[in-house]
Amino acid sequence: MTKKIRKAVFPVGGLGTRFLPATKAMPKEMLPVVDKPLIHYAMEEARAAGVEHFIFVTSRGKGALEDHFDRHFELEETLSRRGKTAELEALLGWQPAMGEVSYVRQPEALGLGHAVLCAKHLVGDEPFAVILPDDLVLAEKPCLAQMVDAHAGVGGNLVAVMDVPREHTQRYGVLTPGKAEGALTEVKGLVEKPKPEVAPSTLSVIGRYILESAIFGHLETQERGAGGEIQLTDAMAKMIGEVPFHGFTFDGTRFDCGDKVGFLQANVAFALARPDIGPKLAPFLAETAAKL
Ligand code: UTP
Secondary structure, three states, X not given: OOOOOOEEEEEOOOOOHHHOOOOOOOOHHHOEEOOXXXXXXXXXXXXXXXXXXXXXXXXXXXXXXXXXXXXXXXXXXXXXXXXXXXXXXXXHHHOOOOOOEEEEEOOOOOOHHHHHHOOHHHHOOOOEEEEXXXXXXXXOOOHHHHHHHHHHHHOOEEEEEEEOOHHHHHHOEEEEEEEEEOOEEEEEEEEEOOOOOOOOOOEEEEEEEEEOOOXXXXXXXXXXXXXXXXXXXXXXHOOEOOEOEEEEEOOOEEEEOOOHHHHHHHHHHHHHOOOOOHHHHXXXXXXHHHOO
């Protein structure tokens, strides 16, 4: 029997340098796709997968994230006074309940692995999910829920993977693939940001993980890797052979919203998928495309 995934860690301590100047004073994770900040989608995805405790690893200047998940009494009172019942219900509907959210601070942006390690005392000794909010997945069944189902069958470490163009391997953790069965591919090796000519495959890890808590022991002794950062990929690689370890090819389209073009694509795709917005936007897009 695999343990239920009750906790999710959201590393949001990064500097977001690819999205300057927008991210100088505003957290990257607060950038809106259509009408919701990225972090809101991440929280919804975790909730849809059965997660009960949401752990944010923040840093200086990320206060807007905490405000987003906090009550806003003046706003609630104003909506109520103006009879905007639907808006008020929507607002209260997604707000986390008392005790569901924890924040821990990453004192220095030392990398994704370091950010995850900051959550060790809040995760404890149980398998947990990691969601990178700037990786947004448009899917019928949310990506993490797909992973939780697959994890119930295999346990161990499970990472979301997709095939990327070979010239992009340097942006990702890349798998040495073993036996493949359906959506699952056994992980035989894992390397962070390999050059295209030496990448073991093009099967690359995106921002969704289910990890055994033993990862923390490896992160504690992990030396700095690619980019001088403590890499989650390097610590995960040490667990190959220790626990079952699979890549999971999810159903859906992933957008890198930490990148300006990826962010714009996500806005278009998510807007088109919305019945209240898609039909209004589509004619403009068609007209614009015809002029290209
Ligand atoms: P990125 O590689 O996108 O880095 O991090 P970044 O700093 O956020 O953005 P750029 O590349 O400078 O534009 C992937 C995820 O890991 C988190 C980020 O917040 C993001 O969710 N992260 C990264 C941390 O929490 N702490 C870190 O030290 C580094």
